[in-house]
Amino acid sequence: MKTLVLSLAALLIASPALAGQAVSLRSDTTDADGRVTLGELFDGAGAASDMVIATRAGPTVVLDAAQVQITARRAGLDWSNPNGVRRIIVRAGSGSGGDGALAGASRGNVEVLAYARSMATGDIVQPEDLIWVKAAASPSDAPRDADALIGMTAKRALRQGSAASLRDVSTPLVIKAGDIVAVTYEDAGVALTLQGKAMAAGAVGDSLMVQNTASKKIIETVVTGPGSTAVGPQAMRLKASRNSLRYAAR
Template sequence: MKTLLIAAAFAAFAAPLLPNMAFAGTPVTLRMDTTDADGRITLADLFDGVSGPAANMVIAARMGPTAVLEAGQVQMFARRAGYDWTNSNGIRRIIVREGADNGGTSAGATASASRGNVEVLAYARSITAGEIVQPQDLLWVKMAGAPADAPRDADAVIGLAAKRPLREGAAVSTRDVGAAQVIKAGDLITITYDDGGISLSLQGKAVASAATGDVFAVQNTLSKKIIQAVATGPGAAAVGPQAQSLQARSQPVRFAAR
């Protein structure tokens, strides 16, 4: 008897959900361009194929120009509404930008398709100017388009320093980053000269900051003479053939935890 009462109570509780359960397992695909117009991100803003009351289900709020959603949580919301998103591409996060509401219509999907659909490297967190980009700071997301200089490989930016503050969720551009400065103005450094078995070194004071491979001014701490040297690493610089060889390299040496 007790079992029957529990079953009846559960059936009464679940009755309002039965319309949604009719769609259980309905496959949906992530939209090519995920946007919303009013700051209320709904399932229809994210997926093609969502209809009925579930289309207007709000799963997150966008407080700024973009919102970053965890793909796993989005998948869970879709499943609760009776829809199945397989996430076959293994997307970790979804970027939602300000724009026209998709509204769950095929017209919205057609407009998105005309702009294309690409996997873009984006920042997993906000990064301050001068901070070194680490592997965990990057992730691949789906966007309608990519910057003209978007890197195809994360290694192109890992280990480089942010030239300006970078916002979480923004697409990565190679102009965002540059070689990390290994010498700061005022640093005491060791300047070396190596050629044909002859090796000399002296102490100097950096007049300017420099990244590895940069030519910068150094003041001899004894003679006070200003010379030009090439930064070779933290607290180190070179002159002569070694410096010329370093300058000829197309890729600067990068110092960062990889």
């Protein structure tokens, strides 16, 4: 019995240490020498401050917040991520130098997202393609978060160092001109499907003219996914949803 009491007491004494040291993400995440440490990411990192968790080869490095949280926990730190951050962008500190190609873009008073490399039309924007820089002004439709651009397709050639804007990109095309697609009508439990040939390329939510392969009649549809389109109430809802998103982005 005495042994059991002592064991329980030991667990109670040790439990605060097992919980981890609470830390908060710094508002300005920069590193001094290309090696990103927990102390450069978090306030209150204490003894774990010098632990290197990533390296930065260019002006910025984009870290996955969930992976950072796991790494911090293993080091005895508890970051609750109260704001639901998905990615952490770490920039070069003021004394660490930078990429000469982007030096001109880094002067100014406004922080904007810019392209870390030149991109061709049709390229998919990846996390490492975006950096935060200082600029004299930002585009009227400048994205507030990198997630608005990541995974999107470049609509035109984009120059390294130029400020990013929402009009630079579009949703990736899921249908090509000439593809055979399914056209679906759904309403009140009734579902009908026919085959048609896409007259153009389209992304999810785009209006797309499709030729019925049987009747040769051309109908207007809305793209719902790879190889699939819709007509009727479902198509109207998709168009209304996309139009509201476009209006909100202006």
